[in-house]
Amino acid sequence: MEIIITPGGWGNVELQDICQVLNSVDMAFQPCFGENISRFPVTVIHVQNSDSPYCNRTDRFVYLTTEGTHWCQYAYQFSHEYCHLQIPRKVQSRLRWFEESICELASFYFMPRVSELWEKSPPYLSWLTYAPHFKEYAVNMSRKKPQLFDLDFSNLQNPVIEYLEKTEYDRPKNAFIATKLMPIFEADATLWRSVPMLCEIPDGLSLCFSLKYWQEIAPPEYRYSIQEIAHLFSLKI
The missing domain is CATH 1.10.390 (Neutral Protease; domain 2)
Structure with a gap:
């Protein structure tokens, strides 16, 4: 699964290093989700004007609020949003x-x-x-x-x-x-x-x-x- 890190807003950090952390999350997901895991590319974008991370399921965009080399925050935020992307469509409102x-x-x-x-x-x-x-x-x-x-x-x-x-x-x-x-x-x-x-x-x-x-x-x-x-x-x- 390809993870694309969009430049801008991440602070003093190499984009390739961010990608390594997020790829590790994907690797952790794979044995549990098995063949049901989504393999479509994911684009990851830094967002400043938001209280919390979020994702766009249709475009497969993940918006994270962390920056720098806070690897745990990257993994924590991405794990949550990546789980959302494993669900291909919206969940009914009463169950969200x-x-x-x-x-x-x-x-x-x-x-x-x-x-x-x-x-x-x-x-x-x-x-x-x-x-x-x-x-x-x-x-x-x-x-x-x-x-x-x-x-x-x-x-x-x-x-x-x-x-x-x-x-x-x-x-x-x-x-x-x-x-x-x-x-x-x-x-x-x-x-x-x-x-x-x-x-x-x-x-x-x-x-x-x-x-x-x-x-x-x-x-x-x-x-x-x-x-x-x-x-x-x-x-x-």
Whole structure:
């Protein structure tokens, strides 16, 4: 997969070095997404007037806010946006908070894999000592952001699910959900291969029926793990 770094705004850093870091993220994704991973070129652009990174799925543009040689920030931001690009079309509106949580999980999940890659074969030998920092950064971010709340979404009185369906971008809440999803994905790394199917869930479905639909269209080997996700939210599918 080709990663194109657009010049401008990155500060005192070589574009080729940025590319090496982002290629490492792609390499970490590959075993988990397998043949379902998107192989179309990705153009990466620095953006200044934005509070957070974002992507354009149609043009396959990723906009990052980091600069210089902050390799962990590059990997963290790109992992999240690259996960979005693995989903070929828009996810239905009521489920976009779930997509955001999955993509936040991607940063927490894949950065330790980048550490493992660099420990074995860093892009440059001089970068070997930097390898542990990716894992450390992901762990620190997962502990920093979460905001505790009740995940019992079977409870019709729980205001959180209604809030999330209207407010997909709530990083503390997305991060908390990501940390709860982590054990399920760690137990079944190939579950990532079913993430691109999220865009096939029809619009207007509740979370319970969305997860049930996802389970039905996913290959049989992923259905148990999707059921575990439903259990996380106290839902039966």
